[in-house]
């Protein structure tokens with residue numbers, strides 16, 4: 001039987017191989033294990049194999065797991081990577097370490113206000129809509145700079161970078177175009193903001209292309225935990 005532990009080892013090897021192929025330092029690419037819909041037992045298995053960064057997509061499910069795993073996975077770092085309605089920001093602000101899908105000032109302001117006193121700042125990425133299609137969430141590239149400047153003014157948030165989801169993951173040509181654009185957008189943002197070091201792109205299917213395109217954080221779910229129903 002193929003286990004979470006085997007899968008993790010295989011993914012880490014893939015990251016290393018891709019990094020070497022594109023002359024990048026494998027250490028500069030963080031593996032985020034996306035555990036959405038998967039049970040806590042799988043997360044514990046990954047944790048025991050050394051995995052520390054975990055991503056969740058649903059607020060309620062994420063908070064339940066974070067609370068449940070406090071003692072068994074004390075060093076786990078939790079990333080919120082799902083869409084977020086403004087009436088659910090409090091749970092993210094209070095329980096997660098990172099938030100990848102900030103796409104408007106209203107959400108950023110609420111997270112800033114709701115972050116608990118004495119906690120480290122919430123580490124945030126702005127979700128960018130690279131395809132320009134209305135249906136996708138994420139801010140348009142033209143509005144990115146303004147939002148980034150506004151987030152810099154919020155003391156309980158630290159802007160770490162940008163996150164993107166490809167518009168048509170199955171379309172290799174389009175995917176490549178989008179990733180080239182996002183790489184440029186990221187590099188330009190990095191020039192203007194000291195703390196920006198994170199480009200959150202790449203999932204199970206497009207890991208190699210994401211690493212070629214400068215990803216510093218790949219979000220891998222099914223290739224670690226198995227397919228979701």
Ligand SMILES: *Cc1c(COP(=O)(O)O)cnc(C)c1O
Pocket residue numbers: 034036057081082165203204205219220221222223
């Ligand atoms: C589910 C999800 C992932 C992981 O996708 P896989 O194809 O299972 O690797 C990554 N990022 C986001 C935003 C997701 O929702």
